[in-house]
Amino acid sequence: MPDLNGGTGGAAIGKDDRHGPLPVLLFVLTAVTGLVDAVSYLQLGHVFVANMTGNVVFLGFAAAGAAGFSAAASLVATGAFLAGALVGGRLGSQLGRHRGRFIAYATYVQLSLVGSALAVSIAALSPIADATSFTLIILLGLAMGLQNAAARRLGVPDLTTTVLTLTLTGLAADSRLAGGSGPDPRRRLAATGTMCLGAAAGAFLALHFGTSSVLAVAAGLLALNAAKATRLLDSSDPWTAGT
Numbered sequence: 001m002p003d004l005n006g007g008t009g010g011a012a013i014g015k016d017d018r019h020g021p022l023p024v025l026l027f028v029l030t031a032v033t034g035l036v037d038a039v040s041y042l043q044l045g046h047v048f049v050a051n052m053t054g055n056v057v058f059l060g061f062a063a064a065g066a067a068g069f070s071a072a073a074s075l076v077a078t079g080a081f082l083a084g085a086l087v088g089g090r091l092g093s094q095l096g097r098h099r100g101r102f103i104a105y106a107t108y109v110q111l112s113l114v115g116s117a118l119a120v121s122i123a124a125l126s127p128i129a130d131a132t133s134f135t136l137i138i139l140l141g142l143a144m145g146l147q148n149a150a151a152r153r154l155g156v157p158d159l160t161t162t163v164l165t166l167t168l169t170g171l172a173a174d175s176r177l178a179g180g181s182g183p184d185p186r187r188r189l190a191a192t193g194t195m196c197l198g199a200a201a202g203a204f205l206a207l208h209f210g211t212s213s214v215l216a217v218a219a220g221l222l223a224l225n226a227a228k229a230t231r232l233l234d235s236s237d238p239w240t241a242g243t
Contacts, residue, residue: 013190019156020239021228023187025103026159027194028225029147032218033162034198036114036140039206039214040077044133047073050144050162052081073137080138084113084145091146092153099154100232100240106150107229111222113143118215128211136211153242158187167191 016023033050040049046068048054055074062071088106095102117139124132144162151161158167167188176182205213232240 013186018239019154020100020235020237021232022099022103022154022156022239023159025107025225025228026151026154026156026161027190028221029151029161030159030191030194031198031201032114032147032221033144034195034200035202035205035214035218035221036144038199038202039211040137040140042203042206043128043211044137045070045073047077047137049077049081049137049140050148052078053163053165055081073134076134077137077141080141081145081148084142084147085149086145087142088146088149088153092149096153096242098240099242100229100235100237102242103150103154104226104229104233106146107222107226110143110146110150111219111226113139113146114215114219114222117143118212118219121210121212121215124211126210158191164192164195 013023013027037048037050040047047058047070055078058069059071059074059078062069062074087109091106091109092102095105117136120132120135120139121128128136148160148162151159158170160167171185171188171192172178174180174183175185201217202214205217
């Protein structure tokens with residue numbers, strides 16, 4: 001019986017027949033999420049640009065008068081994320097029937113946004129001024145909203161790239177201990193570890209080398225994905241068929 005990961009006895013962590021190279025590309029995007037959320041929280045005023053659940057909670061903290069949280073930053077990040085998701089949805093409507101072409105163009109747009117954020121951070125004075133901080137939040141929020149919409153459209157199980165709540169829930173709820181079918185947990189565990197590793201690397205770089213260093217690594221990872229995705233533009237493999 002096929003499992004939710006698209007295999008018959010458990011999904012491979014990386015490339016598989018149903019989704020081709022998409023899992024590998026989405027693992028890279030999961031690491032990018034950890035990087036940018038680390039730098040946004042630590043350097044841009046206790047705000048997330050990818051984790052919208054956190055932003056809603058932070059908005060509540062700010063409304064209650066908790067120190068260190070900005071309602072304006074949370075609202076701007078959420079608005080930018082929604083705008084980016086809108087762009088991702090439009091791209092999906094136009095290009096989603098070919099998943100290789102869709103991930104390629106989505107990556108190009110995301111790379112341009114993160115690259116713009118990197119340029120802004122390099123040009124900024126230290127410490128980062130409020131106006132620059134909000135510019136970075138907007139650019140990164142747009143990029144992560146686009147990424148989340150693209151991952152949602154691609155529909156690779158357990159690789160949403162920005163949210164782990166359902167991934168971790170499935171890890172426990174679908175296990176044999178809970179009476180489930182016990183699907184192979186490797187992809188879920190790998191996604192969790194990848195985001196944690198991205199966040200740890202982002203925090204280390206942000207604290208020791210500054211905002212630009214984190215964004216440079218994120219842009220570099222996206223550039224690698226863009227190079228790989230370019231080779232998928234004209235692929236006719238079965239996995240490229242979308243809806």
